């Protein structure tokens with residue numbers, strides 16, 4: 001993933017900046033600066049703002065005001081995400097971080113509410129905060145004339161512009177996010193409402209289909225209007241909707257299934273000794289069409305060796321290497337009682353293909369991505385892929 005760094009924390013929630021945010025901030029500043037005269041006309045018409053176009057568009061003032069407005073917009077985005085996060089936390093769901101990135105803000109949740117009312121409230125809290133921030137900005141705009149005499153004309157005109165513009169931007173942010181394009185806020189509201197009278201997985205599937213339709217619509221509209229940000233949002237919605245749908249489906253399919261149920265048990269595992277040479281190991285991998293072996297000695301698990309390890313040893317050209325020299329000893333283990341979904345999440349997050357199943361320090365089996373896919377196929381074929389669950393959690397990306 002892209003790089004992001006922590007810049008502080010709010011209410012104990014880490015606030016992070018994604019590297020893409022550093023690109024979009026000046027772009028927004030530039031867009032606002034370049035269109036300042038058009039915006040002034042709109043604001044004057046809309047709010048009777050009385051902004052003097054000549055004063056704010058002189059010299060480098062459009063860029064300074066553009067930059068201040070862009071920062072103000074992203075402060076609004078952070079407050080919007082805080083609205084989601086603090087509501088979720090009130091229901092007991094921990095928040096990992098709030099990240100500002102290319103397309104705004106993301107609040108990262110580990111788990112999702114099981115209750116449709118909770119999801120509804122969490123989803124709607126962001127737009128409500130944005131409306132409040134918009135109203136607050138409008139209030140600041142209204143009291144700005146009180147300070148007209150104590151600040152210079154330029155500051156006064158600049159403040160009128162920034163506050164009235166932020167009033168519109170934040171209300172727009174609320175309205176745009178309420179479009180029912182799952183996983184945008186409006187789409188989450190839609191899923192919550194659908195989940196009132198149908199299984200959660202079914203509601204997710206329907207909301208995701210509608211989300212994808214919106215994504216295609218945004219994409220086409222973005223192409224016609226040559227709006228790159230809209231095209232990026234379209235891509236994001238399409239991918240995120242499908243990703244979250246898949247996650248919920250898997251979770252529903254694997255409801256109540258544990259690692260112990262789907263792992264390859266120890267007595268059927270192929271094991272290797274640490275003294276095996278790399279050449280012999282590769283021959284075995286070819287023969288058995290198997291790419292990862294737990295390494296055991298005296299009945300004790302000491303490592304895991306994969307095809308990638310063997311290939312690396314071969315490339316190094318060193319002679320006489322054995323499994324012991326190349327195996328990884330930093331072992332990814334999992335308890336047999338763990339839910340399958342947790343293993344899927346872990347393999348995805350850590351980009352690994354297999355987990356060693358360990359119970360009381362004893363190797364009891366191995367679970368691979370292939371095991372998971374095979375189990376899924378069996379579950380689906382045997383028709384026990386149940387939509388009848390409301391107990392689902394997932395990581396939720398959020399606009």
Ligand code: ZN
Nearest residue numbers: 126177185399
């Ligand atoms: Zn939101």
